[in-house]
Amino acid sequence: SQQGEEDPQALSIQEGENATMNCSYKTSINNLQWYRQNSGRGLVHLILIRSNEREKHSGRLRVTLDTSKKSSSLLITASRAADTASYFCATDHSGGGADGLTFGKGTHLIIQP
Amino acid sequence: EPEVTQTPSHQVTQMGQEVILRCVPISNHLYFYWYRQILGQKVEFLVSFYNNEISEKSEIFDDQFSVERPDGSNFTLKIRSTKLEDSAMYFCASEAAGAESNQPQHFGDGTRLSIL
Numbered sequence: 658s659q660q661g662e663e664d665p666q667a668l669s670i671q672e673g674e675n676a677t678m679n680c681s682y683k684t685s686i687n688n689l690q691w692y693r694q695n696s697g698r699g700l701v702h703l704i705l706i707r708s709n710e711r712e713k714h715s716g717r718l719r720v721t722l723d724t725s726k727k728s729s730s731l732l733i734t735a736s737r738a739a740d741t742a743s744y745f746c747a748t749d750h751s752g753g754g755a756d757g758l759t760f761g762k763g764t765h766l767i768i769q770p
Numbered sequence: 771e772p773e774v775t776q777t778p779s780h781q782v783t784q785m786g787q788e789v790i791l792r793c794v795p796i797s798n799h800l801y802f803y804w805y806r807q808i809l810g811q812k813v814e815f816l817v818s819f820y821n822n823e824i825s826e827k828s829e830i831f832d833d834q835f836s837v838e839r840p841d842g843s844n845f846t847l848k849i850r851s852t853k854l855e856d857s858a859m860y861f862c863a864s865e866a867a868g869a870e871s872n873q874p875q876h877f878g879d880g881t882r883l884s885i886l
Binding site: 687688690692698699700701702705707745747749751755756757758759760761762763 | 774801803805811812813814815816817818819820825826828861863865872873874875876877878879880
C-alpha cells in the first residue's frame with residue numbers, strides 16, 4: 658500500500674502568503690516527518706510529529722496530525738522566496754530503531770516574489 | 771552543525787561495472803541508512819544498518835547490493851554489477867540513538883549515479 662501521499666503535487670503562491678500541504682497514509686505510524694529538498698540537494702529535516710501528538714510548531718512551520726483520518730498537514734506561514742523547494746512527508750511505521758522511512762511523492766512549492 | 775557527507779557527488783559508470791558509494795555519517799549516530807531517488811520519483815528506502823549488521827532492507831536491496839562499515843567513520847554502498855535502472859540519486863542518512871525511538875534522520879546531499 659502507498660504511504661505518505663502528498664497533495665497538491667505543485668503549489669504556486671505569492672510571497673507573504675501561507676502555504677498548506679497535505680499528506681495521507683494508509684497504515685499505522687509511529688511518527689511522521691516532513692522534509693524539504695532544494696533542487697539537486699539532499700533532504701533537510703523540518704519537523705517530526707509523534708503518533709500521540711496532534712500539533713507541533715517550529716518557527717514559521719506548523720504541522721498537524723490526525724491519526725483517525727491518517728493525514729497530516731504542513732503549514733508555512735508568511736512564505737519567502739527561499740521556501741521554494743519540494744516538501745515530502747515520510748512515515749515511520751515500526752517504532753524501533755533503524756526503521757526505513759516511507760516517503761510520498763512530494764509537493765513542489767514555488768513562491769513568487 | 772554536524773552533517774552527513776557523501777562522495778563522490780556524481781559517479782558515471784559503465785553498465786556491468788561495480789560501484790562503491792561512500793558516506794560519512796554524523797559521528798555519534800548509531801543508525802545508518804541508504805535511500806535512492808530515481809529522477810522524478812519518490813525517495814525509496816534501501817537498507818538500514820545498526821550494530822554492524824543490516825537491520826532492515828527493502829525489496830530493491832537484492833543480491834547486487836551490499837553495505838559495509840569498514841571503519842569507525844565510513845559507511846559504504848556497493849553495487850556489484852550495475853544496470854541501467856540503477857541510475858538514480860543515492861542518499862545516505864544517519865540517526866542518533868535516543869531514549870525514545872522518535873529521532874529524525876539526517877541526510878547527505880547524495881551521489882548522482884549515472885549508468886551508461
